[in-house]
Amino acid sequence: MAEYEPVLLRRVGKPNSQSIETYLADGGYGALTRAVTTLTPEQVVETIKASGLRGRGGAGFPTGLKWTFLPKNHPGPIYLCVNADESEPCTFNNRVLMEEDPHQVLEGTILAAYATRAWVAYIYLRYEYGRCFRTMQQAIQEAYAKGFLGRDILGRGFHLDVYLHRGAGAYICGEETGLIESLEGKRAWPRIKPPFPAVEGAFRKPTVVNNVETLACVTHIMDRGVEWFRSIGVPPDPRNPRDAGSYGPKLYNISGHVNRPGTVELPLGVTVRELVDKHGGGVWKGRKAKGCIPGGISMGLMTEAEFDTPLDFNGPSKVGCLGLGTGAVTVFDEQTSIADVLYNICRFFAHESCGQCTPCREGTGWMLKMADRIRRGQGRLEDLEILREIGNAIGIMPGTTICGLADGAGWPVKNAITKFRAEFEELIRRGVRREPLVGSGSH
């Protein structure tokens, strides 16, 4: 196959990639102009539906279909929320997009607002992304000045205001109803669904929540067309009638024990091995990989033997992972203790569980305590079974929590115990007491 030419990243790293002049000179806002002047909102929705675009934030829900869930002929207001709360560990592609090329994100936002007849778009941005805040703020001002935002956009009676709304360091705000609650000024406790946001979302009005990378894809689909998008990636599995396919480019993040951590844009379906060896420069220090997390830590763990798995919407689940997730691969080498990896992951979820549902709040804490004693060489063999049981019992899939945070907390635990069992058993039998790395106070 010919080398893939990046589209979403093609301006990244070029001089003045953030400015509207650079963007306009490269054909920017052409897709918006064509859509608003020649297409109805319904035609934009149909185009995105036909493209097969699926949400890039982790769940992979078809974007066009999500838009059709809004009530028809609603008197308004309808809100668009841009989920820029990118907090899944090891994921940073939204940061690169917003820092380096904010206008393609903004153009996608305006296109989505046109398609969904939204009057106001809130970009919910994690606080830690200060540079993104400033580049996006600048981009929004420039777009207002050029008439791509505000009243009567392109003279077609389309009005849109876009506001940046900064978070305050909580992972749960990436869950779409947690995001909405946080936007409303409350604690970010996810809502019980239904009603789904499309029916009753922000400020109790119909709301669409879309991820940053998803909206950047919308820009390019409206610019280059459905055929272009569907010529990239993996078509649906004919043996699986429910598979919607994995079309389009994806921004993959590579980090951890590789020679060249970074972001690469490739057709959906690249294997972990190709990502690591070709695009990540191989495992560092001439070592071998022990495994990786395939798409953010919520998606579980892969062993090195599973690295030929394609990273499309179906691949990771074939080796027992939760899904594609965010496409963020973090490699750990053969010298890494799996107990340290497990502890780090458990600590994250125990810290970030919002505390609303008891199984998650308590379960993540129990898992952390067990992972901690295992890594200190004080574990017991039965801990492995208990960890697996908790991992199976907490989450939206077993029906014990409101949102999916706990599913993501349990999955890497289950994968670790199943796939690296021998190493855990050996560590427990040896009972080597090790001091933890850092006196960083509490977990």
Next chain:
Amino acid sequence: MSLLSEELRQKILAYVPRYPRKQAVTLPALHLVHDALRCVPRQAIEEIAELLDLHPAEVHDTMSFYGFFRDENNPLGQTRLWVCRSLACMLRGGEELLAYLSDKLGIAPGQTTADGKISLEFAECLGGCDGAPCVLVNDEHRMNVTLDRADQLLDELRR
């Protein structure tokens, strides 16, 4: 007498037209106050509540959820230094960096140096994994802060 300056009150009120409900201004207001006063004192909570037609308990409920805002008993120093401890940074020395900085500054995460210059924090994934170990200086990433570069960073922040 009000704790929030007129300027700060106007900045908060400028957010009101953006949202259909005033409560949505809670987070922007907390950020503005926190930046200006280096903490959100109890009296500021009451004044924000009054500006936004809320009960002080509602503002406090939101504020305390995030673990981001400091109260008057533990105000921030000039610079808030967040050190990432999540997986991608941990694999490349994030934990050692946090221990080193903690040791050098003589404070634990959550504390501020006696001269009021640096508040040290641990952070969950900062989204700077391509530059692990990474830190956040207030809200700007610094990438590849290996141990040998940590002193340089501290010198810069102490200036």
